[in-house]
Amino acid sequence: KNQVEQSPQSLIILEGKNCTLQCNYTVSPFSNLRWYKQDTGRGPVSLTIMTFSENTKSNGRYTATLDADTKQSSLHITASQLSDSASYICVVSDRGSTLGRLYFGRGTQLTVWP
Amino acid sequence: EADIYQTPRYLVIGTGKKITLECSQTMGHDKMYWYQQDPGMELHLIHYSYGVNSTEKGDLSSESTVSRIRTEHFPLTLESARPSHTSQYLCASSGLRTSASYEQYFGPGTRLTVT
Numbered sequence: 001k002n003q004v005e006q007s008p009q010s011l012i013i014l015e016g017k018n019c020t021l022q023c024n025y026t027v028s029p030f031s032n033l034r035w036y037k038q039d040t041g042r043g044p045v046s047l048t049i050m051t052f053s054e055n056t057k058s059n060g061r062y063t064a065t066l067d068a069d070t071k072q073s074s075l076h077i078t079a080s081q082l083s084d085s086a087s088y089i090c091v092v093s094d095r096g097s098t099l100g101r102l103y104f105g106r107g108t109q110l111t112v113w114p
Numbered sequence: 115e116a117d118i119y120q121t122p123r124y125l126v127i128g129t130g131k132k133i134t135l136e137c138s139q140t141m142g143h144d145k146m147y148w149y150q151q152d153p154g155m156e157l158h159l160i161h162y163s164y165g166v167n168s169t170e171k172g173d174l175s176s177e178s179t180v181s182r183i184r185t186e187h188f189p190l191t192l193e194s195a196r197p198s199h200t201s202q203y204l205c206a207s208s209g210l211r212t213s214a215s216y217e218q219y220f221g222p223g224t225r226l227t228v229t
Contacts, residue, residue, distance in 0.1 A: 044157075106154065
């Protein structure tokens with residue numbers, strides 16, 4: 001069964017600190033992995049997307065890593081800001097899906113305190 | 115910011131009422147999707163469409179129905195709302211191939227509460 005597991009479920013950090021969120025998946029055959037940011041009451045917004053051959057990708061203060069051998073990914077947030085408070089969702093797409101169907105994790109709820 | 119819109123944003127309605135959740139996109143995307151999301155849980159695909167006159171059921175069984183008469187419009191209808199339908203409904207679209215797969219853009223969602 002294709003699954004995406006994220007940890008921790010929730011995280012509280014102080015403004016200016018760094019943090020790392022984890023994602024493990026069993027989706028096969030693997031096509032790509034995305035990290036989305038979802039603000040409360042809003043739809044998810046894409047942060048990064050990585051294919052099998054990519055092991056790191058950055059988007060400003062967000063850096064995602066991918067280890068396709070161990071089927072693990074992480075999202076590192078540098079110098080956190082209050083606006084980073086949101087749910088971060090790991091999403092994996094399988095290679096056999098021409099539709100582009102996605103497998104979603106439950107997300108890590110990040111809270112940044114001043 | 116993607117050009118995909120959902121209305122209403124919030125809806126509180128009584129049991130047995132018929133409701134339609136609207137979703138429109140101005141990007142000319144062929145593929146559109148409806149997801150259901152409960153608090154703290156993952157998104158579940160309930161309907162999708164490859165294009166005009168194409169509709170398919172997703173992974174999660176749903177009593178709702180959809181239609182795709184125009185490329186830009188993908189409404190979701192519940193004939194008789196029940197409290198078990200209380201959830202957040204997210205619409206998405208895709209059409210641009212990015213990194214070997216199609217990037218999905220999400221609308222802001224409709225928070226439905228059935229009393």
